[in-house]
Amino acid sequence: MIADYLLHLADNALVLGQRNAEWCGHGPVLEEDIAMANIGLDCIGQARMLYQYAAQLIGGEATEDSLAYFRSAPDFRNYTMLELPQQTAFAPSANVPRDYSITITRNFLFSTLMSLVWPALQHSKDAQVAAIAAKSSKEVRYHLRHSTDWMLRLGDGTALSHQKMQSALDYLMPYTQEFFTTAAFEADAVQNNVGVDVAALQDEWQSRVATVVTEATLQMSASTGHLTRGKEGLHSEHLSYLLAEMQSLAREHPGAVW
Amino acid sequence: MISNEKLRSIVARARVLAGNITDPEIPVITLEDLGILRDVQAVPFGEKTNQGQQGFIIEITITPTYSGCPAMDQIRDDILHEMDAEHIPARVKTSLAPAWTTDWMSEAGRLKLREYGIAPPQHLSHEHSNSRVIQFATKSIAARAINTPANDPFSSQTASQNIICPHCGSDNTTETSHFASTACKALYKCLDCLEPFDYFKPY
Numbered sequence: 001m002i003a004d005y006l007l008h009l010a011d012n013a014l015v016l017g018q019r020n021a022e023w024c025g026h027g028p029v030l031e032e033d034i035a036m037a038n039i040g041l042d043c044i045g046q047a048r049m050l051y052q053y054a055a056q057l058i059g060g061e062a063t064e065d066s067l068a069y070f071r072s073a074p075d076f077r078n079y080t081m082l083e084l085p086q087q088t089a090f091a092p093s094a095n096v097p098r099d100y101s102i103t104i105t106r107n108f109l110f111s112t113l114m115s116l117v118w119p120a121l122q123h124s125k126d127a128q129v130a131a132i133a134a135k136s137s138k139e140v141r142y143h144l145r146h147s148t149d150w151m152l153r154l155g156d157g158t159a160l161s162h163q164k165m166q167s168a169l170d171y172l173m174p175y176t177q178e179f180f181t182t183a184a185f186e187a188d189a190v191q192n193n194v195g196v197d198v199a200a201l202q203d204e205w206q207s208r209v210a211t212v213v214t215e216a217t218l219q220m221s222a223s224t225g226h227l228t229r230g231k232e233g234l235h236s237e238h239l240s241y242l243l244a245e246m247q248s249l250a251r252e253h254p255g256a257v258w
Numbered sequence: 259m260i261s262n263e264k265l266r267s268i269v270a271r272a273r274v275l276a277g278n279i280t281d282p283e284i285p286v287i288t289l290e291d292l293g294i295l296r297d298v299q300a301v302p303f304g305e306k307t308n309q310g311q312q313g314f315i316i317e318i319t320i321t322p323t324y325s326g327c328p329a330m331d332q333i334r335d336d337i338l339h340e341m342d343a344e345h346i347p348a349r350v351k352t353s354l355a356p357a358w359t360t361d362w363m364s365e366a367g368r369l370k371l372r373e374y375g376i377a378p379p380q381h382l383s384h385e386h387s388n389s390r391v392i393q394f395a396t397k398s399i400a401a402r403a404i405n406t407p408a409n410d411p412f413s414s415q416t417a418s419q420n421i422i423c424p425h426c427g428s429d430n431t432t433e434t435s436h437f438a439s440t441a442c443k444a445l446y447k448c449l450d451c452l453e454p455f456d457y458f459k460p461y
Contacts, residue, residue: 031435038437045326131355146436
């Protein structure tokens with residue numbers, strides 16, 4: 001079951017890394033293009049360390065690549081929020097241009113969470129989890145700083161940027177309920193002193209988010225409504241498309257190396 | 259069977275060779291300077307007979323910088339290539355803990371970085387700041403003084419003060435972007451000589 005917990009952390013990092021990497025070559029300005037590629041790279045690096053360790057625990061023929069490229073959507077344990085496309089809610093088609101408000105708001109909500117989770121995981125009873133958390137803690141603070149700056153700049157910006165950021169927040173906040181609803185593998189990991197009790201971090205997270213949202217002159221949105229269960233394998237329709245793109249090369253040419 | 263003395267000299271030689279390998283991205287700074295070479299030792303390899311341990315392999319332990327740093331694979335290959343050239347049987351081990359920090363970078367390394375045009379990282383304990391990236395700052399942020407240590411994940415500091423321009427030595431500099439040509443660097447601009455430069459971020 002610890003492997004499930006590791007896969008949850010790894011899938012979160014990989015799926016968000018893949019989404020952020022979609023901006024590579026398409027960023028709104030050069031600096032942001034580079035920033036998104038860098039943040040995506042950090043996430044994918046974190047995912048690799050976690051998959052390598054999970055593969056070791058799972059044993060058999062499992063490798064970091066088999067876990068990343070040869071599992072299907074229902075096997076993925078990431079939060080639903082992280083797989084959503086960069087388009088705004090109810091975008092009529094996949095041809096709608098990506099919207100940076102979604103990217104920034106999602107990175108902000110998730111980085112705020114991981115800025116609490118990674119430092120806590122440094123006290124994990126599992127030495128390898130603690131070691132991975134120590135590295136990831138150093139990286140997430142730069143991710144949070146980046147998204148926080150843009151929350152403020154765009155929220156407290158023009159009428160249009162303000163309105164877009166508010167819409168993004170209203171759209172994404174309900175998905176954050178999933179962070180604080182404990183899945184069986186999380187309860188197990190907490191019980192074994194390997195994982196952290198994310199539900200116990202909710203108040204701290206809420207207050208960190210509210211501080212920035214207020215400073216950004218935005219209204220805190222309600223996190224109510226449908227509770228997503230991506231981490232238990234019940235995903236939105238978007239994950240399969242993301243995986244199709246990400247996994248196609250490895251599946252078409254198994255064992256391909258650069 | 260190999261004598262202990264001979265083995266010690268091979269380990270010492272391997273350490274010098276590995277330590278002198280340069281970073282693939284920043285070719286002026288060595289693995290020793292970066293602080294990513296953690297250990298070099300001889301470990302038993304192959305069969306142990308009544309004549310003693312028959313073989314040894316040199317195990318070189320490195321620690322990754324950023325989790326996703328693509329240079330790590332290249333560094334591993336470079337080390338093995340160097341050992342091959344010297345006919346030293348070797349393998350590379352990666353160790354995550356203790357986590358690498360820019361505080362391990364040597365003074366010589368910092369000097370080389372500056373000469374190469376990259377501002378070296380501030381020590382984590384010293385990294386404080388009162389400002390954000392100017393271009394992005396709202397009025398309320400610009401007016402607010404923030405002073406929190408860099409290792410606090412919620413610290414709002416971004417553009418550190420007193421980052422010295424490696425070109426002209428001025429400390430009148432500003433951060434253009436948190437992320438630059440690689441994940442480990444931020445993009446800065448000198449407000450005196452107007453040259454852009456990279457700053458190696460404290461990690």
